[in-house]
Amino acid sequence: MSLLTQSLAQLFGKKPSKPDPSEFSEEANRIHEEHRKRRSKSEILAIHEAREAQAKNTFWRRRRWGVLISVNLFFVASSVLHINALEGALTGSRFVGFHMADLNSALQVMLAFKHVLINLLIGTITIAFIWWLLGGRTFCAWVCPYHLLAEWAEILHLKLKAKGWAMDIKFERGTRTWLWLIFAALAFISSYTVYETISPTGILSRALIYGPGLALIWVALILLFEIFFSRRAWCRYACPIGLTYGLVGATSPMKVQYHLDDCFHDGACRQVCLVPHALEITKPQRATEAHVDIGADCTRCGRCVEVCPTQSLTFEFKGLSKIK
Amino acid sequence: MSIIKTSRRKFLKSLAFGSAAVGAAILGILPAIKGWVRKMRPPGALNEPDFLASCIKCGQCVQVCPVDAIKLADLSDGIGVGTPYIAARDQACDFSCDGLQCVLACPTGALTHEINYAHEAEMAIAKVVALSGCLAVNGQGFKGMARGPDFEGKLRYNEIDRWNPIPLNEHPYDLESCDLCVTHCPIEIRYAQCEAGNPPSGEERQCPPEHAIRMKPLEEYGGNFFMPEILEGCVGCGVCEMICPVDPPVIVMEAYPGSGRIL
Numbered sequence: 001m002s003l004l005t006q007s008l009a010q011l012f013g014k015k016p017s018k019p020d021p022s023e024f025s026e027e028a029n030r031i032h033e034e035h036r037k038r039r040s041k042s043e044i045l046a047i048h049e050a051r052e053a054q055a056k057n058t059f060w061r062r063r064r065w066g067v068l069i070s071v072n073l074f075f076v077a078s079s080v081l082h083i084n085a086l087e088g089a090l091t092g093s094r095f096v097g098f099h100m101a102d103l104n105s106a107l108q109v110m111l112a113f114k115h116v117l118i119n120l121l122i123g124t125i126t127i128a129f130i131w132w133l134l135g136g137r138t139f140c141a142w143v144c145p146y147h148l149l150a151e152w153a154e155i156l157h158l159k160l161k162a163k164g165w166a167m168d169i170k171f172e173r174g175t176r177t178w179l180w181l182i183f184a185a186l187a188f189i190s191s192y193t194v195y196e197t198i199s200p201t202g203i204l205s206r207a208l209i210y211g212p213g214l215a216l217i218w219v220a221l222i223l224l225f226e227i228f229f230s231r232r233a234w235c236r237y238a239c240p241i242g243l244t245y246g247l248v249g250a251t252s253p254m255k256v257q258y259h260l261d262d263c264f265h266d267g268a269c270r271q272v273c274l275v276p277h278a279l280e281i282t283k284p285q286r287a288t289e290a291h292v293d294i295g296a297d298c299t300r301c302g303r304c305v306e307v308c309p310t311q312s313l314t315f316e317f318k319g320l321s322k323i324k
Numbered sequence: 325m326s327i328i329k330t331s332r333r334k335f336l337k338s339l340a341f342g343s344a345a346v347g348a349a350i351l352g353i354l355p356a357i358k359g360w361v362r363k364m365r366p367p368g369a370l371n372e373p374d375f376l377a378s379c380i381k382c383g384q385c386v387q388v389c390p391v392d393a394i395k396l397a398d399l400s401d402g403i404g405v406g407t408p409y410i411a412a413r414d415q416a417c418d419f420s421c422d423g424l425q426c427v428l429a430c431p432t433g434a435l436t437h438e439i440n441y442a443h444e445a446e447m448a449i450a451k452v453v454a455l456s457g458c459l460a461v462n463g464q465g466f467k468g469m470a471r472g473p474d475f476e477g478k479l480r481y482n483e484i485d486r487w488n489p490i491p492l493n494e495h496p497y498d499l500e501s502c503d504l505c506v507t508h509c510p511i512e513i514r515y516a517q518c519e520a521g522n523p524p525s526g527e528e529r530q531c532p533p534e535h536a537i538r539m540k541p542l543e544e545y546g547g548n549f550f551m552p553e554i555l556e557g558c559v560g561c562g563v564c565e566m567i568c569p570v571d572p573p574v575i576v577m578e579a580y581p582g583s584g585r586i587l
Contacts, residue, residue, distance in 0.1 A: 092432070
């Protein structure tokens with residue numbers, strides 16, 4: 001299976017598979033051999049120390065939250081101060097006159113309405129290109145207002161879980177694929193953009209710009225569910241927007257890249273990751289190449305990049321390193 | 325527990341989780357799909373089923389409206405979360421943007437780009453519903469602020485500020501016979517401008533082809549008694565409902581009876 005097919009299969013819910021050692025490249029094989037050697041006690045101690053030291057690093061998170069809040073406040077400011085720079089909300093907007101449309105919202109409208117207006121098409125293509133370039137699910141981690149609330153809820157969830165006051169129900173990741181198909185079918189059959197009724201992204205974006213409403217209760221319910229019952233459940237198992245952007249970003253030049261060479265395989269990255277299956281590759285004897293791009297489900301949030309004690313995960317923009 | 329049993333449990337949990345999401349979405353939209361509740365939509369809105377299908381719920385129409393007539397529906401409104409509506413009694417559309425800005429702003433054509441002028445809109449059906457309360461019918465005039473000092477609604481008065489609407493409570497009246505619904509009708513204002521050879525923005529195309537409302541003399545009562553009569557040219561903008569100084573208003577807007585559909 002090619003890397004792209006694997007990445008898409010995982011996006012749809014397939015469990016990452018263990019490669020056969022015969023699939024390893026020569027270089028990867030050499031590094032795996034190296035890593036198989038038993039580590040001395042002092043080496044293991046050093047790994048633990050490095051990991052502890054790195055665990056509190058929030059370099060990317062701080063920057064990302066800054067971007068996320070700024071983008072959303074830009075919408076609010078445009079509306080409140082009437083500066084007309086970024087009109088509308090995250091579902092559909094106009095940036096200094098250029099149409100932009102959220103891909104999933106646009107898809108729901110096209111399926112429900114069964115006509116496509118040129119403005120909507122322009123907005124959709126513009127946004128598809130932007131997020132293809134920036135990595136697809138980058139939208140989730142760097143723009144979606146629900147993502148930020150869910151991250152705060154996650155911090156609380158982990159604290160409560162450590163005390164035994166919350167549980168973490170795991171669902172099939174394929175649920176999201178089914179929900180995507182069901183909501184697409186519902187839009188087509190019912191001629192109504194059914195998903196928009198419960199989209200926390202749309203509800204929150206509009207609440208920020210046009211004022212709060214009762215729909216926020218729904219968002220609060222999902223957050224409570226995540227805090228007490230299932231870590232990051234909406235983003236992991238439900239949100240069709242995430243899947244749509246995942247598809248767009250599958251071939252994106254913007255990636256988080258894994259470097260096998262320095263990796264301790266200590267798993268710090270998988271513990272902070274929204275989509276840990278995408279980081280299965282960091283387990284021992286998994287990477288088939290010395291440098292592997294993380295799959296389409298990755299939100300490019302940078303949590304793994306910042307907590308990795310050995311810089312084995314880095315942001316890469318295809319082609320940019322060649323220019324250097 | 326065997327692996328099969330565990331994965332079966334996981335499957336069932338996932339099924340419940342997914343069903344809850346789909347169920348919530350359908351429950352949320354059911355009142356709109358069934359057409360249980362209807363509200364007045366902004367100018368140019370397609371018929372209700374098509375409008376519901378095409379609106380992307382971005383609120384760009386809300387942002388461009390100079391009198392803030394357009395609101396976005398909440399969960400409790402039952403007409404689709406995030407879809408725009410107009411509550412005419414609170415703030416009607418007085419077309420003071422002149423160019424149907426909300427129509428121009430709509431990215432999906434839910435507000436059809438096929439209309440260009442105020443008189444082409446079809447927003448609601450105006451109905452005279454409480455005639456006995458009408459001041460003109462009772463031969464009365466009106467003095468003071470049309471909706472009292474606390475009312476926040478705005479209207480544009482051409483003679484005061486061509487470009488900026490002002491709050492109603494900054495514009496008191498002193499009328500011998502109340503005819504606010506006729507004199508403030510945006511269609512009537514345009515009609516009068518055109519008759520005076522002075523069409524809005526100098527454009528003949530802005531001229532409404534028909535009258536929208538008039539005060540009909542009640543001759544059988546003699547002298548000073550009138551009743552409002554809605555005419556063919558009415559577009560249902562709601563200004564008459566908004567400005568009517570009696571409570572409940574004599575004229576109300578009724579949303580177009582769109583067909584509720586079954587899922």
